[in-house]
Amino acid sequence: MTEYSKIYNPLNTFKIKGLGEKTLDKLRSMGIETLYDLIYYFPRAYEDRTNFKDIINLRQDEYAVVKGRIVGIENRKLGYRKNITKARVSDPTGFLEVVWFNMPHLKYSLKVGEEYIFIGNIKRGYNFQMVSPEYKRVEEEKEFKGEILPIYGLTKSMKQSTLRKLIEGALNNYEGYFKENIPAEILKEYRIMERERALREIHFPKSTKGAEGAKNRFAVEELLVLQMGIQEKRYLGDIANKEQYKLQDNKHLVKRFLEGLHFQLTGAQKRVVTEIYRDLNQGRITNRLIQGDVGSGKTMVAMIVLLYMVENSYQGVMMAPTEILAVQHYLSIGRIFEKMGIRTALLTGSVKGKAKEKLLEEIKDGQVDIVIGTHSLIEDNVEFHKLGLIVIDEQHRFGVVQRKKLREKGVLANLLVMSATPIPRSLALSIYGDLDVSVIDELPPGRKPIKTKWIDNEPDLEKAYTFIEKQLAKGRQAYFVAPLIEESEKMATKSATELHREIEERFGNYKVGILHGRMRNSEKDEIMGEFKENNIQIMVSTTVIEVGVNVPNATVMVISSAERFGLSALHQLRGRIGRGEHASYCFLLSNTENDSSKSRLRVMEETTDGFEIAEEDLRLRKSGEIFGTKQSGVSDLKFVDIVHDVKTIKMVRDLSKEYLKENLGRIENIYLKEDIKRKFMNIENN
Known part of the structure; x- marks a missing residue:
């Protein structure tokens, strides 16, 4: 085993012809520091001289x-x-x-x-x-x-021929260190190329068929390391927590709450609530991602489950990414729950001094049933009496570490994470392999699709402004969104302050507010309160309103310099309207000549389906770091196309589960075990 671990040792500890200090510096600049990094620096293309x-x-x-x-x-x-x-x-x-x-x-x-x-x-x-x-x-x-020559991604200082010789030398000297890390039964059943042969074929293929076989092998390998690591933790967690608790299954408050609603839950909401109940009543630790487009009713599902846990003697927590959203949840949820005798408290960065000390003591003593807050909830001095359920809203805004810290505060680590950013199934399986995925794919009855128009010229903009004026005259409200707070010399993009002046001048009969991230939380809350009460008819804002703000009377969204936003952000912004009974309209302002930007804007015009938009967003932006907080960039999966390889991802996920079940949670292949340990060590350190 010691010899296998050497593949993760620094390159300067190995003897490879041509590997001097200057070359080592060049390799480091390419992110190549260990023997593993060098051997697994795979070609981006090939020159086929055959x-x-x-x-x-x-x-x-x-x-x-x-x-x-x-x-x-x-x-x-x-x-x-x-x-x-x-x-x-x-x-x-x-x-x-x-x-x-x-x-x-x-x-x-x-x-x-x-x-x-x-x-x-x-x-x-x-x-x-x-x-x-x-x-x-x-x-x-x-x-x-x-021959078929490998073509690598290089910096200017490194030559193709130099890197080829280094990799060939490394393989000749140390190929034997790279022991087979895919279990033999999986290799045989799925006809996967052995590791040593695959390393030769990926770098110096004898045929295009050999290169394809090697690519397939490494796609399975990287998914297996990822999924086996995730599923092992999930399996062992389920075994450790099996029948750890029994709920009395009291539902009197839940029934009373549902009877008091002026509408029926959708079929999708009922299905998701049933899935969560099933977990809880089996004594299984709930670990679930609730996906649903903007306005699909995820918060209602969370409220029902929080109420259920409180009724069965546990505390609950809801964590939101911004103070505005936390306050909004507190005002809407707290008001309803207080009438039912359930104490709800708000814990954010604005709660300070003696008020905070008193609140922390009450949470610790169990006097507070449900705590709603921001990152403040994961501070070391926050202790709970009997925390049984954690709900994380807008999951994509939080990293793995934050999620873990909050779970460690619970008696039971039941977790619901909610995302209004629809995630394609393939990406959900990759990122959230440890979570069960529930999808709310129905909008509540009466919701009308938002009409979207891309505007790229002045005459059409003037028509849009005339239309908006008519909406305002009917008593409706409007958002105008800009990507910047102040004017920038570097970017010819209309700032929020500049846009605010222009809109005040154009719509002089109406009150125009401004909202951006540099304002104090108290200022933001006051302005949003004024907007919700319709004392302000037009809100000029940056993307601070992207998440969670709920003003049902707002029916117009105008996004300035729309080409500067990704599809996901555009969809989230558009989701701030269409939340009431009135028809809603979104205008995307952009005269871009960029083909990628044009593609995004066309997609927004053509569909309001969040999952369809998410698939397209993934194609345009790539999947992002699987374990990071980044939402764009190059995926750390080298061979898996997250959009097209859903079958492979699901296959590896399922075979990982089956393997662990058959082996009672043990990973028998010691080389795979070492690779998983290294992978997850890097994840936790980042």
């Missing part, structure tokens, strides 16, 4: 190797100090034009009538053309290696 083609069979944009005879060659001037060398090449099937720029000496070194091998990319003009290829005389063919 692809010998007759000229007649060439295709546009393919990388090909052509054997042909030069029948003519000439130099032409293109302008001052610029020239082009063109060779006409033939084989028995046709002709190919071969071109080099600013290399006039080739006219004299290449011989008309001689046969050559040309290696390069094929382009199509009037005829097929190969631009700036490598070449060899056929007489030298024995020196030409028809």
Whole structure:
């Protein structure tokens, strides 16, 4: 086992030809520090030099190797100090034009009538053309290696040939350290390539089929390390907590609460509540992600379960990402629960001094049934009497560490995490492999779809403003959102302060407020209170209103410089309207020429389905760091396409569960166990 652990040792402890201090510095700048990092620095593409083609069979944009005879060659001037060398090449099937720029000496070194091998990319003009290829005389063919060369992502200081030699040297010397880390039964059942062979095939494939087999193997391996680690913790947790508690299943308060509602729960809400009840009544620790689009009624589900736990002698917590949202939850939930004899308290950064000390004592003594708050809830001095349920709202705003700290405060670690940012099923399976996933895929009856229009010119903007004026005249309210607080010299983007001045001037008959992140919480609360009461008709804001603010009378959302927002943010902002009985309208202002931005804006016009938007967002932005708090960037899954490989992700997740069940939670393969330990050590340290 000691030898296997060496793969994680620093590179300077290994003997590899060409690995000096300068090269080590270059590798470090590429994130390569250990032997594992070097061997697992996989190619981003390949040059296939085995692809010998007759000229007649060439295709546009393919990388090909052509054997042909030069029948003519000439130099032409293109302008001052610029020239082009063109060779006409033939084989028995046709002709190919071969071109080099600013290399006039080739006219004299290449011989008309001689046969050559040309290696390069094929382009199509009037005829097929190969631009700036490598070449060899056929007489030298024995020196030409028809091979598939790896192409790596590099910094400017590193050469492809240097990295190839380093990896080849590392494999030659230390390949034996990389023991098989996929259990034998999984290798056999799913016909997966063995690790040592796969490492050779991924870097120096003998065929494209070999490279594909290696890619598939490493896709399964990285998912297995991720999922087996997640599922092991879940399995052992379930065993340890099995029948740890029995609820009396009191539901009198829940029944009273539901009877007092002026509407019926949707079928989806009832289904999710039933799923949670089933967990709780089996004495199983609930660990569940509740997904639902904006306005689908996730908070109502959370309220029912919180009420249920309080009625069965436990405390509950709801953590929100912002003070505005925490206050909103407190005012709406607290008001209803207080009437039922349940004490609800608010704990945020604004609660200080003796008031905070008194509240903390009451929470510890069990005088408070439900605590609603922000990050303040995870402070060390917050202790609970008998915490049985944690609800985390807007899960994507919190990291793994915050979630863990809050769970450690509970007698029972029952956890519901809610997300109004719809997550594609494939990503949910990857990120939340330790959570059961419940989806609220129904909107409450009476909710009307929001109409969305992308505006890219002044005449249409003027029409939109006229339309908005009519909405305001009917007593409705509007949001205007800008991406910045103040004007920036670097970005030609309308700021919130500038937009506020413009809107005040344009809609002079109405009161216009402004809201942004630099304001004190008390100021924000006061302004949002005024807006909710319709004392302010137009709210100019930054994305501080993206999460949670609920004003049913607001029916218009105008997003300035909409190209600066991701799809997820646009969808969240749009979700601030359409929360009442009136038809709602969203206007996206942008005259962008960027193709990616145009794609996003078209998607917003075409659909209000959050899950469809999430899939498209994932395609455009990539999946983000699986275990981090980042919501964009390159995924730490190298071989798994999070959008298209749902079957592989589900397969590995299911086989991980099955393996642990059969082995009573033990991971028998010691090499896989070591890789999991390293993976999760990195996660917890980040």
